[in-house]
Structure formats: structure tokens, C-alpha cells
Amino acid sequence: MDFHFDTKAVRFPRKTKTDTVSKVQPIYQTSSFVFEDLDDLESFYEGKKDYLYTRVSNPNTEDLGMGVADLEGAPKGLATSSGLSAILAGVLSVVKAGDHIVACEDLYGGTYSLFKEELPDFGIEVSFVDFTNKDEVEKAICSNTKLLYTESVTNPLLRVEDLTALVELGQNHELVTMVDNTFATPFLLQPYKLGIDLVVHSATKYIGGHSDVTAGVLVGRENLLAKAKAKVINLGTNLSPFEAWLGCRGLKTMSVRMERHVKNAAFLAEALKNVEGIKKVYYPEYVSERGNGAMVSIELDEHSNVKTFFKSLGWVKIIPTLAGLDTTVSYPIGTSHRTIPETTREKLGINKQLVRISVGIENEVDIVKAFKEAVEKSL
Numbered sequence: 001m002d003f004h005f006d007t008k009a010v011r012f013p014r015k016t017k018t019d020t021v022s023k024v025q026p027i028y029q030t031s032s033f034v035f036e037d038l039d040d041l042e043s044f045y046e047g048k049k050d051y052l053y054t055r056v057s058n059p060n061t062e063d064l065g066m067g068v069a070d071l072e073g074a075p076k077g078l079a080t081s082s083g084l085s086a087i088l089a090g091v092l093s094v095v096k097a098g099d100h101i102v103a104c105e106d107l108y109g110g111t112y113s114l115f116k117e118e119l120p121d122f123g124i125e126v127s128f129v130d131f132t133n134k135d136e137v138e139k140a141i142c143s144n145t146k147l148l149y150t151e152s153v154t155n156p157l158l159r160v161e162d163l164t165a166l167v168e169l170g171q172n173h174e175l176v177t178m179v180d181n182t183f184a185t186p187f188l189l190q191p192y193k194l195g196i197d198l199v200v201h202s203a204t205k206y207i208g209g210h211s212d213v214t215a216g217v218l219v220g221r222e223n224l225l226a227k228a229k230a231k232v233i234n235l236g237t238n239l240s241p242f243e244a245w246l247g248c249r250g251l252k253t254m255s256v257r258m259e260r261h262v263k264n265a266a267f268l269a270e271a272l273k274n275v276e277g278i279k280k281v282y283y284p285e286y287v288s289e290r291g292n293g294a295m296v297s298i299e300l301d302e303h304s305n306v307k308t309f310f311k312s313l314g315w316v317k318i319i320p321t322l323a324g325l326d327t328t329v330s331y332p333i334g335t336s337h338r339t340i341p342e343t344t345r346e347k348l349g350i351n352k353q354l355v356r357i358s359v360g361i362e363n364e365v366d367i368v369k370a371f372k373e374a375v376e377k378s379l
């Protein structure tokens with residue numbers, strides 16, 4: 001066809017159908033999809049075609065959502081723009097103005113801010129209670145309570161939630177249960193299989209795994225996921241195709257990464273016990289037969305100067321997040337738990353001597369050496 005220069009310049013792709021099949025899913029970095037005619041367009045609304053517009057659906061974001069759903073044993077999954085937006089979509093699939101949520105008090109700081117600062121503006125109230133005491137949880141349930149929300153392994157004190165008890169409580173009171181499974185990952189724990197209705201992940205962490213993507217995934221019951229998907233479409237909290245593609249790339253190696261992460265973390269937790277300058281080592285137990293996770297928290301004792309400790313870590317970087325390939329440390333009261341009221345923090349043990357370690361996949365001897373040296377220098 002004979003087009004003018006400026007028309008030629010914008011006519012891509014030159015060939016819409018090719019006979020090449022790429023081994024890896026291509027990135028559908030496109031805002032929208034093409035229809036041959038009006039019947040073809042109509043077929044999307046009849047549910048016969050999958051893609052119209054990327055905010056609504058895209059092959060890469062579906063890959064990530066369904067990939068995690070598969071690993072969790074859930075029928076549906078949905079990838080979103082961040083862990084927090086996945087939490088929001090999940091929550092809004094259950095509650096509306098006038099409803100009430102009972103959440104654990106030792107929540108990830110970002111979730112706490114969402115629940116405390118934003119949800120009340122939508123007319124949704126949240127009570128924060130001690131989930132180690134299921135009587136307290138039960139007492140907090142009101143006539144308008146719709147949702148029980150907690151984390152399978154909490155942050156930064158690594159408390160392991162009793163999910164079986166939670167499922168029972170939810171069933172007794174006809175409440176939806178939702179769990180943040182970010183720290184455990186689907187490799188260690190699959191809460192949906194235990195009866196939890198909605199499971200959420202910050203894919204920014206172990207699913208992405210390389211500290212280069214911000215994404216979230218929500219998996220769970222089909223009816224709730226359909227509502228959550230409508231929220232994502234209407235709120236515009238969809239994930240971009242490229243980020244979804246990176247998330248899928250991470251997911252492929254999650255098992256092998258987690259094996260090493262978990263092995264190194266167990267080794268480090270053991271090595272830091274009875275070290276002069278360390279008062280307490282937090283490392284969970286009985287998370288799963290595959291191990292207990294890759295996060296270790298330590299409380300330095302009163303003789304140890306926490307600033308000197310952080311300065312003396314050498315190659316171990318200080319970052320406010322977790323779950324990269326490399327070992328990193330964070331300071332919960334300075335970052336992730338800044339927004340939690342001080343009285344709650346003190347009660348929980350999140351104090352100024354507490355350090356959270358995200359154990360990487362390096363050689364375990366090097367990791368232990370870095371921490372032992374830093375503690376020694378801090379005394």
C-alpha cells in the first residue's frame with residue numbers, strides 16, 4: 001500500500017500474525033487490543049474474548065495472578081499495582097460503608113495506615129486486636145463485622161498466625177477471612193488450602209524476588225475475586241504489563257531462591273543465639289515442613305549502640321524493605337513501623353534496639369561474619 005511518509009511512520013506492527021512462537025511469554029506492552037469488526041468487539045462483552053483494554057485485562061497481568069493462584073491452590077488470582085492495592089481490592093470485595101473489620105494489631109505499617117487513615121473516610125471501621133488471644137478477637141466482633149484480617153507470619157516479630165483457629169472463628173461467625181502471606185510465600189504456606197477465603201501478597205517481595213518490581217497479588221474464592229477485579233478496574237489500580245512480566249520471571253525461580261533463603265536464615269538465627277550484645281533472636285518455628293522463612297529479627301542488648309551496629313555492617317545494605325537476593329537490614333521503628341503508635345510498639349516489643357534482617361542467598365558463612373562483626377563493634 002502506498003502511504004505517505006508520516007502514515008508509514010506510525011504503522012506498526014507491519015505483520016500482525018507471525019508463525020514464530022516465543023519460548024517466553026512476550027510482554028504485551030499495550031494499552032489496548034485490536035478488533036476486526038463490530039461483531040468481534042461485541043464478542044468481548046459476551047465473554048468470548050479476553051482482552052479489550054489493559055486496565056481491564058492483559059495477558060501478562062493475568063499470567064502473574066493466575067500463576068500465584070495455581071501455587072496457592074486457589075481458583076482465581078489477580079495482579080495489582082502494589083501489595084497495598086491488592087489488600088485494598090481484597091478488603092473492598094468484602095466490606096462497604098457501615099461495615100467493620102477486625103484486624104491484628106501487629107500489622108505491616110503500610111496496611112495499618114491504610115486501615116487507620118483511609119478506610120474510615122470510606123465509612124469502614126477497623127478494630128486492631130491481639131490475635132494471639134482468640135477470645136479478644138471474638139470479643140471485638142460486632143453485628144456489622146464482615147472481615148477478619150491478619151498476616152500468616154507477622155512483621156517484624158515473626159509471630160506465626162494460627163490459621164486453623166482463624167478459619168474456625170470465621171466460619172462460626174460467618175465472616176470472611178483474609179491473610180497477608182507475603183513473609184511466608186506460597187512456597188512455605190498456602191492459607192487458601194487451609195480454608196482462608198482471601199490471600200494477599202506483596203509481589204514486591206519474594207515473588208518478584210529481585211528488588212526491581214512493585215506489584216501485588218490477591219488470590220481466593222471466585223465470587224470475591226470477581227468483585228475485587230471490578231474494584232481494580234474502577235479504581236485504576238491495575239498492574240503494568242512489564243511489571244507483571246518481571247513478577248512472572250521472579251515467580252519461576254521462587255522455589256530455588258526460597259530454599260536457599262530459608263536455609264541461610266535458619267543458619268544465621270542459630271549462629272546469633274548466645275552472641276554477646278544480642279538480647280533476643282526472633283525466628284519463627286513450625287511455619288511449614290519446608291522451613292520457617294527468610295526473615296530474622298534481633299534485639300540488641302542495652303550495651304550495644306544501634307547506630308554503630310548499622311554503621312558497621314559493611315557490605316550488608318540498609319534498606320526499608322525486604323526479600324531481595326542480597327542480605328539487607330531494616331530498622332522497623334524508623335521505617336515500616338513508624339506509623340504504629342508507640343504504646344502498641346512497646347507492648348509488642350518493637351523497640352529502638354530491634355533490627356530486622358532479610359537474609360539473602362549469599363554464602364551463609366559470610367552473612368554470619370558480617371553480623372557478628374557488627375555486633376562486636378557496637379559494644
Ligand SMILES: *Cc1c(COP(=O)(O)O)cnc(C)c1O
Nearest residue numbers: 082083084108110182202204215
Ligand atoms: C511490603 C509489604 C506490603 C505492601 O506491599 P507493597 O508492594 O509495598 O505495596 C504488605 N504486606 C507486607 C507483609 C509487606 O511486607
